[in-house]
Amino acid sequence: MSDKISFRNVSHRFALGDSSFTALDRLSLDVADGEFVTVVGPSGCGKSTAINIAAGLVKPTSGEVLVDGRQVGGPGPERGVIFQQYALFPWLTVRKNVEFGLRLARKSAAERRRTAQHFIDLVGLGEFADALPKVLSGGMKQRCAIARAYAVNPTILLMDEPFGALDALTRVQMQDQVLAAWSRERRTVMFVTHDVDEAVYLAKRVIVMASRPGRLYEIVLVDLPYPRTEAMRLSPEFAEIRKRVWNAVYHQQPASMEAADDEDNRRRSK
């Protein structure tokens, strides 16, 4: 299997007054073409930073990320990004949001409309195609964001805690939808979460990270076949893997309060 995304010794430091804070320390990681990996870790472990670097939104202080063997220099439509805060354009309807990237790709009006409609229906927002984001629930907003990312046909999806703000029930439904879409069109997915259960349920490999400095801690292989089912989620095998990931995440050297504060400050300033 060829590597789709390669992190090569990627480090990122923030200046914090006179000192600096290492968000990510020499991360090296390969994600195979068509693979679904999840990234978990305590706050301050640099998981969001890693996603932003792969997306081309943040330049690493040192090291490089390769996508299809080419160094990432900035964002590109082959890498779709889904943000925790949905990031829908509030002045555009669902349809116009989904068409946004297609318009930038200079698709004809007819093609834009057809493609947008296809993905709007796929995420079950058909009835709300001409609604503004303000009337949508959190889950619907995120489904719209997913449709918008899919519409430009990226080969990679980078998802930064996409379901973090959703209630538990909606979250489980969204997980199944994302897996269903992934099994139809094998895109490479890198999915950041703080939920161990979610990390194990979705991934082929769970990347566990540690904080202060943010770094790779352990990679846990999820040896369960796809499609994943509810029965699997409740199986002893799942529980066993979940326990391993849990221990890797929660029984690390605990992050100092200062490190947690750094992460919080960084989030707020975003």
Add this chain to the structure above:
Amino acid sequence: MLAMNVVAVVGGVALWSAVVAWGKVGLPSPLQVLVRALELARTGQLLTDALASLRRVLLGFCLGVALAVPVGFLMGWYRLARGLIEPFVQFFRMIPPLAIIPLAIVTMGIGETPKVFVIFLAAFLSSVVATFQGVVSVDKTLINAARVLGAGDATIFRRVIVPASMPFILVGMRIGLGAAWATVVAAELIAAQSGLGFRMQQAQLYYDLATIFVSLIAIGVLGLTMDRLLLALENRLTRWQERI
């Protein structure tokens, strides 16, 4: 709500009548003011004065906003522009536009130019700060979302920055219009040959309280009308906003 508003207005007029009937203050009664207003309306004086004031306001306001929006965008988008322009904007903001009138009259004569200029300044200063604030407070996630979908700087500006800062711009315009209207009336009190402010100033010389009242009410009604029109435009253009 509307019913309560009507009750309030009727109550206010009744109170005014009562105060005049009491006889201790030398104010014209609502009826006297109404009669004067009809007289002034019939002779066309009221319309001429109102149009003279409106013309100055709209001219100065439109010029001010037309310059403020691009300058505000420039300040929000380019650090260099912000560094160069902001000191002047913040400095002139602290000077009441009326304080510029003596200087404007000395350098621009006593025609329309100094008045329009002062109104332009008032409208420009409030709108430019609002536009700049709008650009600065655009959610960075939206900019990132556009970038990952393939947008370059020009597209981000046109399709994200402009619509996202629209609510701020419209609020700035409303504040600017209020400032412009306040300024025109004051400017006419100081130096003018026409306008509602000028009419009041003349009426003051003849102790013509009814005319002063008519002018004051006309100023209030026109200002309120313009503000409501802008508010309607604002609601229309920013319907997408989540309101609490």
